[in-house]
Amino acid sequence: MISYKLGILTPDTNTEIENNWFLDRAFNSHVDFCIWVLKIDGLKVPPFDQHPNGSRILQDKGxxxxxxxxxxxxxxxxxxxxxxxxxSDLQSKVEEELASLQALTAQxxxxxxxxPVIDWSAxxxxxxxxxxxKHELYRQAVQQLGSxxxxxxxxxxxxxxxxIKNLLNDLWQNYQLLNNKTNTGIEYLLAIENRLITEDLYSQLEQYRTHLKALQIFLVNYPSLVEYIVPPFSAILSLxxxxxxxxxxxxxxxxxAEALSVL
Incomplete structure (x- = not known):
């Protein structure tokens, strides 16, 4: 996850919180598995409808x-x-982060x-x-997710x-055994030398930040380029x-991002 913090050493906490905007671009095996299942079964779910017919093992069960x-x-x-x-421990976390910033300043x-003149109490x-x-955001997410x-x-x-759940369990075990769940496109985007791609994208996304508080992009393996949004801030991009x-x-x-920002 790439988290950009602006003005971390400024005493204006409200500005700092407002300027925390999260852009996450990563391969996620849990989300990719859902797409892989479509390719195995052959179920067509627009826009994921560009794969060939499959076994119908799940469709036949409903x-x-x-x-x-x-x-x-x-x-x-x-x-x-x-x-x-x-x-879990607010005071320890704050002191740990403070010590890290002080060490960085000394360096x-x-x-x-x-x-530099820094008011460390501020x-x-x-x-x-x-x-x-951040912990309040965590609490909200947990409350929405339940157990x-x-x-x-x-x-x-x-x-x-x-x-269907039993079949999905069997398929999950098979998926876990795959030697390579990603592909060339995903590996390219996740390469360290292409981090600049994400940093440039972050700046271009500024126009949507008023209505979109984050953008979480899940990269998945699929035979054609597909985009699928999951409000309020997630999107699936196939490669x-x-x-x-x-x-x-x-x-x-x-x-x-534009599609999510208008919902």
Missing amino acids: MDVESWRLWLNKVVATQDYRLHFEV MVQQDGTL VRSSLTHVYTW LSPQTVPPDVWQGKAE TDEAPLSEQFQQRSLRV
């Missing part, structure tokens, strides 16, 4: 477009970025010899407010027929087995 969509949305909810914001002084207060805010968690495997999220054009990926990301 899985249809609507039940798959409900399942996918629930799986995406278990991967909510806010679920990583838990702060900067050694490099250029300039001693920084401590700012950090306290920020981590309190589920990011570790809940996709088959356990299924709320339909028990027969094929070819290295994508940076500009094309950015345009696709901006397209889903």
Whole structure:
């Protein structure tokens, strides 16, 4: 996850919180599994309808477009970025972060010899407010998710027929055995040298931040380029087995951000 914090050493906590805007772009096996299931079974769920017919192992037991969509949305909810914001010990977290900032400042002084004027008590207060805010986001996400968690495997999220859940459990075990769940396109975007792609995208997304508080992009393996939004802030972008054009990926990301921002 890429989290950009502006003005972390400023005493204006409200500005700091407002400027925390999260852009997450990652491969997620839980979400990818939901797409992989379509390819195995052959169920066509627009826009994921560009794969060939499959075994119909799930369709024959009653899985249809609507039940798959409900399942996918629930799986995406278990991967909510806010679920990583838990702060179990606020004071310890603040002091740990403060010590890290002080060490970084000391290192900067050694490099250029300039001693910045920093009100560390104000920084401590700012950090306290920020981590309190983040834990509140975590609490909200947990409340919405109920008994589920990011570790809940996709088959356990299924709320339909028990027969389908059993089949999903079997398929999940098979999926786990795959040597390579990603593809060339996904690996290219996740490469360290392409981090600049995300940083550039972050700046371009500024126009949507008033109505969109975050953008969580799940990269999945699919034979054609597909975009699928899951409100309020998630989107699924498929990638094929070819290295994508940076500009094309950015345009696709901006397209889903715009769609989410008007909902």
